[in-house]
Amino acid sequence: MKNDLQKTLKHNHIDLSNLSYLQRIILITDGTLTDILEAYLLEHIEVLKVSEKVEVTTKEIPILELEAGSEIIDRRIFLQGKNSKKNYLYAESKIVLGRLDEDFKNGLLKSQTPIGHLWLKFRLETFKEIIDSGKEPVNELSAYFLDTEPKDQLLFRTYRVFSNRKPIMMITEKFPQSYFI
Structure with a gap:
């Protein structure tokens, strides 16, 4: 039984058994990460947009x-503590504009609201499929x-979000391995 569990804990490129409980939860949850961070940190989490642009894809x-030739939003953000102003997580997203409800699209482009909170606000039914996880240098x-130093490690996960059985976004979230120990 324990050997089977160890195999399950090896999630793609990372051995989850070497991580803290919270790090494992962050990497494998399909829940709203913002809510998990707020509960753990006892601090409201806000979105700090680094860049967000609507562009037409040049390749499939x-x-x-x-x-x-499809329109997407290329978005880069930090999840940041409202009071501490500490960045806890960096995320890069590719979001398919043509597959989004108009209200959700406007909330995404015109607010600082985390995606997970928009899903709840607009009652968007979603399914998440984690497609990769691992470690990389913070750089x-x-x-x-x-x-953190450039040589320190980030933990990351990449997942697809589906709605109405179609992928609507791909999100990669990264946080320093030294966080949430």
Whole structure:
């Protein structure tokens, strides 16, 4: 039984048994990460948009079942503590505009509301499929995470979000391994 559990804990490129409970939860949950962070940190979490642009794809994106010439939002954000102003998580998203409800799309483009809170607000039914996880160096993101150096490690996960059985977004979330120990 224990050997079977160890095999289950190896999630793609990372051995989850070497991580803290919270790090494992963050990497494998399909719940709203913002709510998990707020409960753990006892601090309201806000979105700090680094960039967000609507663009037309020049090539197909198979993971989103998307042909070249489709409109997407390319979004990069930090989840940041409202009071502490500490960045806890960095995320990159590719979001298919043509598959979004108009109210959800406007909330995404015109507010600082986390995606998970928008899902709840607009009652968007979603399914998440984690497609990758692992570790990588913090590199240039060390300038945005307190107490990290470029050589330190980030934990990351990438997942697809489906609605109405179609992929509507691909999100990669990253946080320093030294966080949430």
